[in-house]
Amino acid sequence: MSASPPAFPYRLVATDLDGTLLRSDSTVSARTRDALAAAAAAGAAHIVVTGRAVRWTRHILDELGYDGLAVCGQGSQVYHAGEHRLLTSVTLDRPQARLALEKIEAETGPLALAVSQDGLDGDVLFGPGYRMGEDGKLPAELTADPDELWARPLNKIYLQHPAGMDDDTLADTARRAAGDLVSVVVAGPGIVEMLPLGLSKARGLSIAARRLGVSPAAAIAFGDMPNDIPMFAWAAHGVAMGGAHPELLAVADEVTASNDEDGIAVVLERLLSL
DSSP: OOOOOOOOSOSEEEEOIIIIISOTTSOOOHHHHHHHHHHHHTTOEEEEEOSSOGGGTHHHHHHHTOOSEEEEGGGTEEEETTTTEEEEEOOOOHHHHHHHHHHHHHHHOOOEEEEEESSTTOOEEEOTTOOOGGGGGSOOEEOSOGGGGGSSOEEEEEEEOTTOOOHHHHHHHHHHHHTTTEEEEEEETTEEEEEETTOOHHHHHHHHHHHHTOOGGGEEEEEOSGGGHHHHHHSSEEEEOTTOOHHHHTTOSEEOOOGGGTHHHHHHHHHHTO
16 A cells, blocks of 8 residues: 655745746746646645735736635735635825825935725826836826825835835835834835835735634745745745845745746645655
């Protein structure tokens, strides 16, 4: 009688989306899909944990046939993909965020802004001077009225320096100026975000994991940017993608291949064969 294969060592696989689960062409490879399916068959839930708000995430989840929980908006939203329902939502205190912005701009000069509105159908609005970059492929609306950016509940604000201050410098300056009022993260190239104080991917992931009855000790997490650092601190094992930001590489337990080289699959396949 042959021995049964060893159990998969984790009950939760948490993956960032851009630069991690998604390849550069915004698809998920067949190899990665198969590896995640095999992990699920071995008893591990998969949770997408992304900086994108639900409106910028749900079409991807629908295309993948993903029906589990997703943590969106840097942890501000826990979304049930199968039911197309928002389970939890955290919003910015707008007066506090305005004060934080004043303090930051006292150090940086005027910044260009974009905002992500709360809710399943929350719009992303960008103000004068804000360059959308690759995210311009996603639903967003230009407003010429700066007051409109503050008119509805928000889950985050995007900050951009018109003179091209680099992301890390802008984020560090913002934290020094207003770190007692808001959290600030670098979420991708050209993407610096102001969040509710204390909010992180780890906070949203912990809420989702509790719903599944899974502890941090049973979780493995994959990511590529500094906004994934709290998720790595929460999970038992943090895996940085090849080419990840140096700040994330410094705290990773392991470095795998890049998102375009099926880095998630490389690790899951190894764990499944142990």
